[in-house]
Amino acid sequence: MKKILFVEDDALVTRLYSQKLSDAGFEVLVASDGSMAVDRLLETMPDLVVLDLLMPRLNGVEVLRVMRSHSTLKTIPVVVFSNALLDQLRNAVSALGVEEIMIKSGATPALLIKAIQRILERGKRAVQTAPVEAVKAEAASETGGTKFYSRVQREFFDQVPALAANIRELTRNPITQASSQMEQLESLSRKAGFITQMAGAVSAYRVAQMSAAFEAFLFELRQDATLITDSTRRTIQQTGEFLADFLGRANRADEQTMAPSEILVVDDDRVTGKTLQMALNRASLDCTCISDAAKALEVLRTAAFDAVVLDINLPGMDGTRLCQWMRDLPLHKQTPVIFITSHVEFQPRARAILNSGDELIAKPVMPTELVVKLITQILKARMARRPARS
Numbered sequence: 001m002k003k004i005l006f007v008e009d010d011a012l013v014t015r016l017y018s019q020k021l022s023d024a025g026f027e028v029l030v031a032s033d034g035s036m037a038v039d040r041l042l043e044t045m046p047d048l049v050v051l052d053l054l055m056p057r058l059n060g061v062e063v064l065r066v067m068r069s070h071s072t073l074k075t076i077p078v079v080v081f082s083n084a085l086l087d088q089l090r091n092a093v094s095a096l097g098v099e100e101i102m103i104k105s106g107a108t109p110a111l112l113i114k115a116i117q118r119i120l121e122r123g124k125r126a127v128q129t130a131p132v133e134a135v136k137a138e139a140a141s142e143t144g145g146t147k148f149y150s151r152v153q154r155e156f157f158d159q160v161p162a163l164a165a166n167i168r169e170l171t172r173n174p175i176t177q178a179s180s181q182m183e184q185l186e187s188l189s190r191k192a193g194f195i196t197q198m199a200g201a202v203s204a205y206r207v208a209q210m211s212a213a214f215e216a217f218l219f220e221l222r223q224d225a226t227l228i229t230d231s232t233r234r235t236i237q238q239t240g241e242f243l244a245d246f247l248g249r250a251n252r253a254d255e256q257t258m259a260p261s262e263i264l265v266v267d268d269d270r271v272t273g274k275t276l277q278m279a280l281n282r283a284s285l286d287c288t289c290i291s292d293a294a295k296a297l298e299v300l301r302t303a304a305f306d307a308v309v310l311d312i313n314l315p316g317m318d319g320t321r322l323c324q325w326m327r328d329l330p331l332h333k334q335t336p337v338i339f340i341t342s343h344v345e346f347q348p349r350a351r352a353i354l355n356s357g358d359e360l361i362a363k364p365v366m367p368t369e370l371v372v373k374l375i376t377q378i379l380k381a382r383m384a385r386r387p388a389r390s
Contacts, residue, residue, distance in 0.1 A: 002120060003027045005046040007037040007063065008081075009056055010194045012159075016152055016201065017050070020109035026116070034058025038066050041073055048116055052081045052104075053089055054193055054219055056186065061089060064096045077119050081107060081197070084282050085216035085368050104193070105200040105208035153202045157251050164244040167191055171240025182222060188240065189218040195247070204250040210375050213283055214239050217368040231362035235369050242376050249383075261378055262304070263287045266296040266322065267311040267340065272365065276309070279367030285374060293317035300326050306378050307336040309370065312345075323358070336377035340365060 004026045008014045011032075018028045029044055031037035035057045041049070049067070053060030060080055067073040077099045082090050084103045093101070099119045102112065170188050192215035199208035217235070221227050263285050267273045273289035280287040288305075290296040293314045300308070308326065310319035317325075319339055326332045337358040353360045359373055 001025065001027045002048065003029060003044060003046040004116065005029045005031060005037065005040055005044065005049045007031045007034070007049065007051045007055065007060070009033055009052070009190065010197070012155060013194065013197050016198075017109050017112065020113065020148070021116075024113045024117075034060065034063045037063050041067065041076070045072065046076065048120060049076055049078045050081070050112065050116075051078055052193075053086075053093065054083065054189065054215065056190070061092050061096070064093055064098070068096050079112065079115055079119070083196075083212055083216045083219070084284075085213060085279065085371060086219060087282070089219075104196045105205070105212040107197065108201050149202065152198075153251070156198045156202055160247045160250060163191065163195065164247045167240050167244045167247075171237050171244075181225070181228065185218050185222045188236070189215055189222065192218060192243075195243075199250060202250075206379065207246060207250045209284065210243055210246060210379065213368065213371045213375050214243060217366070217372045220366065220368055227366060229362060231360070232366065232369055235361070235372055239372050239376055242380065246379060246383075261285045261306045261374075263307050263309065263374060264296065264299065264303075264305045265289045265309040266293060266314065266319070267291065267309070268314055269311075276365065276367055276370060279371055280374070283371045283375070285371070293319075293322045297322060297325055300329055300332055302331075304331045305335060306381070307338065307374050308332070309338045309340065309374070311340045313342070320353075334381065336374075336381050338370070338373050338377065 002025075004021055006014060006017055006021070006028055008017070008030070009032050014030050014032070018030060021028045029040055029046060031040045034055045037049075037051070037055075038058065040046075051060045051063060055063070058066075064078060064080075067076060067078070078093075078097075079100045079102060080093050080098050081104050082093070082101050084105065090101055100115045102115065167188070170184060170191070192211045195211040196208050196215055199205070199211060217232075217239075221232060221236075261284075263280055265273055265276055265280075265287055267276070267289070268291045270289075270291055273291065277287045277289050288299070290299060293316055297317075308323075310322055312319040314322065323337050323339075326335070326337075339353055339358060339360050340363060341360060342363050359377060361370055361373060
């Protein structure tokens with residue numbers, strides 16, 4: 001019987017995967033944080049390790065570094081759970097050597113078991129990252145309607161009221177520079193990571209998309225406290241409040257499918273535009289980038305977008321003027337708009353823009369913050385068009 005060390009800090013996720021791995025004929029060992037994982041590795045010498053990268057104490061990258069530098073651990077195959085938006089993290093573990101990278105928001109026990117069986121059979125390293133759409137299709141074909149997954153769904157949905165209350169509590173007050181801010185961010189990040197993994201496992205893909213983006217955003221703030229600004233504090237509060245509300249829709253059939261989202265980014269800085277486009281694409285948001293305001297207006301006349309990102313300081317026609325023209329177009333009277341402004345102008349502009357119902361983000365733009373804001377605004381607009389059931 002092959003031994004699998006499953007490294008995950010949430011008890012429900014661990015129980016879900018451990019049971020299915022045991023049913024598939026594996027002996028399952030567990031570790032609830034990175035430090036414990038290192039101890040268990042040395043004690044048990046498993047045949048394969050399943051490792052969540054966003055772990056407390058020692059994160060997954062640090063655990064992997066220990067493994068690859070240790071004479072008896074360095075050849076043990078590893079499968080990691082990662083976040084689609086955290087490229088640097090995935091690149092780091094790829095460089096250290098892993099067999100497969102699974103995106104949390106689309107992972108299921110059935111997919112993990114297939115990956116483990118494939119790795120143990122071939123016995124050699126060949127890093128793969130399953131495409132998100134392929135993951136969803138396979139998950140839907142293998143998990144729907146079984147008693148086991150019905151029970152998992154019930155357990156997750158039963159936790160939703162407590163999860164929502166906890167997220168509201170953690171985001172009620174702004175993140176400050178106090179000594180507790182990292183603890184607050186870590187607690188929020190762990191909640192978001194749990195929701196991502198469980199929502200993906202029960203096919204609540206819109207919830208998983210929202211929480212995955214929030215988890216990536218919070219992780220980057222934890223890595224660099226200088227990124228905690230008026231803009232990011234507002235985004236934390238706004239996203240936490242919305243996620244808490246949106247969790248109540250996780251068991252709806254219309255939240256278990258993903259329609260494409262079309263985003264227009266208007267920014268005269270082509271490098272910034274390209275960076276944002278890549279980040280949005282990783283979050284499954286299709287993106288068109290235009291550097292000229294007049295050209296953008298022509299495109300808006302004939303093409304529908306789910307949201308528009310506008311740099312306020314565009315040459316020729318600034319972003320606020322472009323937005324005024326856009327609101328006269330039949331296709332875009334209600335389209336969500338997120339303005340990009342300089343850090344020093346954030347507070348002076350915030351009141352007028354936020355009172356108009358549009359959103360604001362400060363330069364230099366954190367791509368994960370923009371993704372979080374876009375998904376929030378798109379889902380809010382969608383919910384307004386399709387009210388919750390009575």
